[in-house]
Amino acid sequence: MPSIDVCFSPELLHLYDLKGKAVVAVDILRATSTMVTAFAHGATDIIPVMKLEECQAYAEKGCLIAAERDGIKAEGFDLGNSPFAYMDGNVKGRTIAITTTNGTRAIHLSMEADEIIVGAFLNLQAVVEHLKELQLDVLVVCAGWKGKFNLEDTLYAGALAERLQDDFAFENDATLASLHLYQTAKNDLVSFLRQSSHVRRLENLEIHKDIEFCLQHDTYDVLPVWKNDKLVDLAVKELKS
């Protein structure tokens, strides 16, 4: 039986051996939720990059460029980090270069893994089914908040663990903590997260609607995975093949 483990911060990733594993990278508020939304609305590829300038350079190659810094859209970019900005047909058939504070970093630090999957509550079941097929050991890599532990990514890890618990082994403390926290919170994730400083910070930016959206489960049948230096939607590829 394969196993599932959770890494609460990119700052702890050096303690884990990623070889032979499937990584699920998660940044619920809002990088990975937004990527999933973009694929659901027809984006063909997403290129996550670390730096604003690097991201900006992709505009010349015909890409849409997206950037968020400290919770708001960076100046001079087509898109920010709100999933609602990706829904009006503007991303259909396009490649998006995106840079975000925490989420991009989690993906880039996970390159040693056999497979990197982008996870969000929005595509929870799609990831669950893919992991059951893969039969690799799983490590959920939480983007965290500037290197520190955050609740929303942990709750996602707990949701994934709950759905995988009959098929994946876990005795490690991070997965147990994630599962218990999710089971405490799941009846009302929005209220539970309202205690958190990061969520309060985001609510001050008037993105309460974003938060409620990003906590919805199983909205999209989308499976972003890392292939040839970018993210593609494996659910679409599988339909086409």
Place this chain on the structure above:
Amino acid sequence: MPSIDVCFSPELLHLYDLKGKAVVAVDILRATSTMVTAFAHGATDIIPVMKLEECQAYAEKGCLIAAERDGIKAEGFDLGNSPFAYMDGNVKGRTIAITTTNGTRAIHLSMEADEIIVGAFLNLQAVVEHLKELQLDVLVVCAGWKGKFNLEDTLYAGALAERLQDDFAFENDATLASLHLYQTAKNDLVSFLRQSSHVRRLENLEIHKDIEFCLQHDTYDVLPVWKNDKLVDLAVKELKS
């Protein structure tokens, strides 16, 4: 109102500014529980050191020497890491040099703090009262397990947060998670922790009695703090002064 925050691993300590703060270093299984027990049974000072050889050298200075590696007493030392080994009058009036896998490291990495306090369930209320008097911002530094998150230290952080919640501010996610986990677990900490791999590993070493003992609350009125390059029991000093 001062604040309380929780750092889940020494590997994350570089993300926190310790200046002006009180650190509560915790390694429930078993370094800090054992230190608290040693003071309760009359030890005068405890010198935590990183390396076995360094620790061994203290024998020549008339110290008792204590060492644990991978859960068992290291060869050639007077004492291991079981609190029960410190109870038969053998530590009364003695200085103990001790090295342990995770706990010593948490203390040594916290030297920037204004005050370092050794916390365990065994002396929970003594630490609570001291922190209320100090009125400094508090950071609980969990020793973790080889750099990774562990449940027992997190539950201690949650117990401390529960008792301090009327007097200390916390909005950060690590403290919220610790508090929720403690409130889920507190009616039966032993059973809750039995799911954890670290506790299973320790139970294989037949130290179930140690685990039950280390989870007892408020057994000792002991307050180990860092003064002049060693730990002393501030509760005793205060009685004497």
